[in-house]
Amino acid sequence: MSRRTRVITRTFALHWARALPRARFGFAPRATRRAAFARATRLALEDLGPAFIKLGQVASVRPDLVPPEYVFEFEQLQDRVPPLPAERIAAVIRHELGRPLFELFDDFETEPIAAASIAQVHRARLAREVRPVIGDVMPAGTPVAIKVVRPGAAQVIAADLAEARRLLSRLDRFGLSRRIDAPALLEEFAASLASELDLRNEGRVSDRFAHDFRDDRCVMTPRIAWSHTSRSVLTMEYVEGWRLTEIDDAARAGVDAFHLALHGATVFMKQVLVLGRYHADLHPANLFVTPDSRICYLDFGIVGTTEREERINIAQVLAATVYGDADRALCYSAKLGLEVPEDKQAQVRRRVGELMGRTLNVPGKAADVKGFATGFLSVMADARVPIPAGYGLLVKALVTVEGVARAIYPDIDITRAAKPFATRLIAQQMMRPDRIADRLPAALRAALRELVS
């Protein structure tokens, strides 16, 4: 056993041991027990550092591979590390952009705004005018955030990753990994890491988002300074505002929090149902509310996609879920690949219906999407129904959106955004003009029949 392996094993053992009383040594109700061990695992991952934190973060967007309690616990993993000295960061900038810092930027601040295991962010001002892909020219002096990949980040993580691989193969012998598909996660991890290490991907996704929402006054993304950007350096407009993690009542009072929270949910619906690209990994820390009442999206992490053919079914599932129709929700879920075996259908339908009543349709209370999602995924796990990856990602993303909206306006009910959207979309998608221009009346009749069926 290598020293590192011993440390890793000990860390997990320690945290799990501490979780035992909370789980009443295995006699607590199942949900309590699972939650206690999920929390212990998260604390262990945080202690173990960057690679494990990243691994946990990847696990947190894979409800198809990881039990729901873990998914929602790992989402809270904080990837924060002590910053590297500014000179090291300046050296990367100089090397990557080919010019000394002072030629490119003014007022480079040596104290970083954020330091995570992969990248560190510093504030500065543009030394000259820059024309972004979207939006107005950024004049010289514009404040920018420079995100820089830490030198050696890739190697450090690769080493820890190898360790994690060894460890997980050993864990296979214990019960833990029965419900966690470790090899699949590691593969995913390696892929997501490769794309995160190239910051240009983030810039492109950001520009694309700005384009998609060019007519929406309520959302924004920082403009990217491509002339000051390379693989490991991303220069973008610095955005003033409150992170959702730090928004308080004073801030809420200054903006239209209710409207913004609802709008945030609507943006998501539009991404999933119209544009086909959505943020699967929204984090309150990566969203800002600006003083002029806009939501600013930073760091796009994992982007999920939906195919045209899927969207109508997704809209149907959403609509059915929102008005508590378990039957329809499951019927359209089947079209998205969530297949409940014949002999389990009655039972699953009953449990899902009951869950809807308990979480989404409680008179006088805002819908609890997270409660519903956790319950739903558990019902599926109990019935041994495999969750298609895309389906799981979407469920998780919806929960994240609720979290984000609640950070802005704690009592928000995001199904309020889903309702009108899904209503229109079901009709709209079924009736896309290009498809039916030539056989109009027949299609309309068919659509209406579908809607009332």
Next chain:
Amino acid sequence: MAEDQFMRFLAAWALVHETADEGWKAAVVRGAEQETGSMEAGPEAFVDGLSAMIAEEKERLKAALASGEVEAPGSKADVGSQLDDLLFEVRELRGRLESMQTTLDAVLAEDEDHGVK
């Protein structure tokens, strides 16, 4: 955008078939009484709501037709949005080129630093 086009499209259909469907008219009356797009009451109410939305759009379309300001598909608005997309792609390409140029400059500067000319 696309969504509005759809409503307009349905409205046009409804306009053409103004007298065709009594059930539709009844739905419009019921739907107009509820909040647009509300689904609490289930699929029936939903269809009523939709019908009401279309009826509203139909009235707008009637008015627009009367004033002669209606646009056909493939019209200005349509072409406009396609142009927007194209423009975005060109600008995005410019962004990529700028970033590549920067990287290229950096590599060349490095070579000079090491005395490789």
